[in-house]
Each structure stands twice: as structure tokens, then as C-alpha cells.
Amino acid sequence: MERLTATYHLSSKPEDIEARAVALATEQSLEMPLSALREDWGVGDLLGRVEAIEPLGADLFRVRITLAIATTAFEAGQLLNMLFGNCALQEDVELIDVELPPALLSAFQGPRFGIAGLRELAGAQGRPLTCTALKPQGLSPDQLAELAHTFALAGLDFVKDDHGLGNQRFAPFAQRVRAVNQAVEKANRTSGYRTCYVPNLQGGPKEVLKQARIAREEGIRAVMVEPMILGLPFFHELVEELGVPVLAHPAFAGQRIAPALLFGKLFRLFGADAVIYPNYGGRFSYSRQTCLDLANNARKAWGHLRPALPVPAGGMSLERVGEMKEAYGPDTMLLIGGALLSAGERLLERSREFVERVASPG
Template sequence: MSEALRVTYELTCRPGEDPEDKARGVALEQSAELPSRCIPAHVYDEVVPRIEALEPREDGRYHLVLAFPEAITGYEPTQLLNNLFGNISLKSGIRLTDIQWTPALLRALGGPRYGIAGVRGLLGAGERALTSTALKPLGLDTATLAGYCADFARGGIDLIKDDHGLCDQASSPFRERLHACQRTVDEANAATGRASLYLPNVTAPRGELEARLDAAQEAGCKAVLICPFLTGLDALIWARERYDLALMAHPAFAGSVAGAEHGLDPALLLGEITRLFGADMVVYTNAEGRFPTYDQPLCERINDRLRRPLDGIRPALPTPGGGVDAARAGYWLERYGRDTVLLIGGSLYAQGDLTAAAQRLQAVVEGH
């Protein structure tokens, strides 16, 4: 018997649904995928997760802990996800909330290439909090976007990323935008003595993803933006292993698997799984922004999972966005601490003079 991977679920039972039957169903569906009477005894012992706990909660749900034999994952990241939440994703009332990782699976996943210290090193930023913004809106031409990029870099913004909606549209083709924006950031850095980074959005189907990552590295980029819930989470591992680039992960599409009663706890998905698959920075929607389902306690749980010790795994940078107001930068830094990237867009654009707005934000962050 291999070492056990302990996985915690919340079960919500419909009227008449038996929690023990539901728990056994999860264990079988995520492993042998047959009724227990059809499984040879030795196979059952080797592959079917053991129910370690099934307890009622005050809210009417049930707390379920399964001990998976880690060997059934094949130590493959894609099969790991399949074992954790494969067929049961097609059922209802099952929520994955916690995983006690084994050393072998932590080694198989690997975590960030750079982590917090590595990203700080790329920027020469010391121990302070970091800033980020996005080039938007979709539909602008390359010259305008590159101009915004130059304005933000002159103002000192650390990480200037493509908006996740920018790809290879006719209004601003990927390679044209890549070279124009990287050039303007290089010129601004030469003038200011800073080390701002431009992050092109490389999200694309796998063949084009490779071509865009190649182009980004050849252009001199040191970091990129990727939407791993569109490309597949394993694209993070692949990019981490093949390219010397820091990876900022965007949560587009993640909400489709992160529900209140079914799916994955967002803190586990964005804070821990995305980190383990290789993200150096993870964007999430901040409390009090335009995504009201993310409250401050949830955001703090995401932060904790991104930073907390995991054997041999570098911590990653929380990157709260989605409506963070520049005027409240100090407030969020007080709550989230210096190992944070504040991703601020709309409230900088609203000030008109982008360089001056960036300088004001940077002064708050660097003086905090």
C-alpha cells in the first residue's frame, strides 16, 4: 500500500440521500469506478480510498475525509486532478476543501520556479509590496497600448501586464504588441533606473502557446501572464520547466469549478493547487471589488495558502485585483502585508495622467 493522500470534502445531501452512501460513492467513483461487489479484494485494498471520517456539521453538511493511495495518481498532475475531482464533478453537493499532500506528490508538482523571493529579485524590489496594472481596454491599437505601457513604467509600476482579454486580435496583434511594449518598458527602465516588467498574455491553444512563450523569451521578457484554467493547469508545469519566465496566473474560468456547495474551495484551487502547478503570482478577485462572492476572510485564506510552508515548495505572491482602488492601497497593504502584489487598473486610468497616477500609487506602496 502506497502512502495516503488525505483529501477533505464537504457533502450536501438532498432529502432522502444517505451521507454514508454518498461518501462511499465518492470513494468508488474516484478510483475503481465499479460497485464494490465487482472489484477483486486485492484491487479494492490497493486503489479504493478509505473513509477516515464522516461527521455531521452544524450547517447540515457532512465533513468527509478520504485516504487515497497516492500511487493511483501515477504521480501525474493531470491524473491527480482526475482522482481528486473527476467524475464527481458531474454529480452534485460535493465540495473539495483540503488536501494533505504527500512528499512524493509535492515533488511531482514542483511549485513555482521563482516564488516570492525570485520575483522580488527580478524587480530589485527589496522587501516591499509590489504593484501591477493591466493594459486595457480590448480594442485599442498597439501604439496606444505601448504608450500606456511607457506611462506606467515611467511611473514605477512593477508589473505591467496585458489584460487577459488581449490575444492576437487585429486591433493589436500579439507579436506586434509584444515587441512594442517590451521596447517601451526597456526604454523607460533605462531612463528611470527601475526594473519594471512587461507581461504579455501568452494564453492560447497549446501549439500557439509554445510559439508565444518562445517569442516572449526571445523578446527579453522575464515574466508572462497565463490563464491556466483555459489552457489547462498542466500548462503551468510545462512552461515552468521549459522557460526561464516567472508565471502570473489569471483566474478566468476558475469560477466554473469553485461553488458554494459543489466544486473546489477557491482558497484551495487558487491559493494552493495553482501554486503547486507552478504559478509565481496568482491573481484573484479582491474583497469589496466588483466580484462580491470573494469576501475578505476568503481572500486571506487564499493568501495563506499561497504563502504557507509546504515542504520544498516556494511560496507564491497573492495578486488581488478586480476592483482594487488606488486610493485604498494602504488599507489593503495593512491587511495583506508586504508579500502581496496589488493589481490596480480602473482607478489609475480614471485619474487621466497615468504616469502621475502610477507615481502616487508607488509612493504609497514604497512608503508603507
């Protein structure tokens, strides 16, 4: 019976770690006292197995556990349940990494477009893609459209809704998408650029699928969602129906799952074409190494899965473009939001400067 491998960090006294690791392997599989298991049930292979325990420091261990892939039902929700269901509630556990054998990996299609698809949309090769965010909340569709028009004139590849734009009354989804997209297309006709507006889908499945239909009717070529708010099984199902690339925003994450795994691997597994995450040195606290590991996971060879585009963001500035290009290389998307808006009357110039800095060699 084939097995997946899940790697956890476990906080424990050294004298307790073996028992704690077995308890975790049990919790994440048969979830009952081992003394109560009956031989004639024939479920022994389904019990999680502790494969390795490695000390990492004072009272911290890396523990590798294997689980029978049959328990995942080859489906996103139950896979998450097996990896981090009950133990999500145990504060001494952090999920660090996951290795899936081909028989399980083949159940997931991953990104439908990936890096190549996003590059094709943008018509850009050999350089990072550029993106900004429409905000703040509270602007009307026309106000957002005006901002988007300026960004598009400057030649940004992607202009996305801020994740805080839902279906609020001040800018209802249908009106917003129409107004912004028309403004961007108008700018494209003037400028010759191919700026792509990326609306944010938000809500329960009925509402999100309705928004996806509206987006399709408006000719939208990429969308954004927050997979942790929507739920990863719904996200996985949605990607199949969208027919356009999807940018995944990290809002509402924060469980004890390593960001490199959650955003770099799991979001990609479930179909994200691009993964937005808080870059080091911004308003959030991820380390440089965490961010580089995340980007590496998103892009590296992984079975049949297309590579996903890393999108470091969260308080980035024009001054950091050179450094980010150096850190991430060309297969990345640089997302600068507030720092462009801060230009006020000089928004077009500042946005052009962003585009030029990204396009310039070195």
C-alpha cells in the same frame, strides 16, 4: 501504500451521509459497484477510504477521504482526475482541501522563482510589489505601448497585459510584445526604474509555445497565463519550459473547488510564481477570510515548494492600498487596473500616487 487526503464538503441529509461519503470515495477511485469487486483483482488498497465525517451545519458535512497516491500517476492531469474528476459533475460536492504526502509532493516542482524571484526582478524588498493591466482590448500595439510607457515612468514594478489580450488582429502578439516592451525599456532608461512588462500567453500548446519563444527573443522577463483555460497539465508542463516567472490569472475557474485550494495550493503546486485572484470588496464575491486563506496557502511552508506571491485584484482602488497592505503584509502584489485608467489625462500622476502609497511606511 501511501495515500493523499482530499477534504470535501458534501450536502446530504444526516441519515444518508455515511452512504453518500462512501459513494464519493468509490466514485473518485475504483468507480464501480463494490459488490462487483473481485478478491483476486487485488485492488482493495486503491479504493478511496472515508476517514472522517464532520457535521458543518444543516445538511452539510466535511468529509475527509484518502486515496492511494499510485492512482495519480504522479502527474497533474491524473491527480485532478482523482481529486475532482467525475464528482465535479455532482452538485452536492465541493473540493475544499488536499494534503499530499512527500512521495507525491516531490513529483511537482512548484514555483521556479516564487516570491524571492519576483522581488529580485523588481529589485524591491520589504514592501508589496505593484502591478497594473494594459487594457482595453482593441487598442493597437502603439496605443498599448503608450499606456505602458506612462505606467513604467511612474515606477510600477509590473505592467501586465489584461487577460483579454490574446492574439487578436488589432494587436497581434508579436507586434504587441515588441512595441510594449520597447516602450517600457525606454521608460526604464529614463527613470532608472526596473518595470517589467508581462505579456499574456493564450491559445493551444503550439501557439503558446510559439508566443513564449517570441517573448524570450524580445527579452521578456515574466509572463502571464490563464491556467484554467490552458489546462492545468499543460500549465504545469509550460512552466518547465518558460525560464521566467509566471503570473497565473484565474479566468475560467469557477468549479466547486475552494479558491484557497485552487489558487493558493494547486496553482502553486503546478508552478505559478504569483496567483492573481479577485479580492474581497471588489467586483467579485470572495469573502475576506477566503482571500486571506488563499494568500496564506500561497505563501506558507509546504515541503520543498517555493512560496508564491498572492495578487489580490478585481476592482481595487488607490484608496484601498493602506487597508490591503495591512491585510496582506509586504509579501503581496497589489494590482490596480481600471482605477488607474480612470485618471485619463492624469494617468502618470495617479500611477505615481499608487507607487508612493505602496512604498510609504505603514
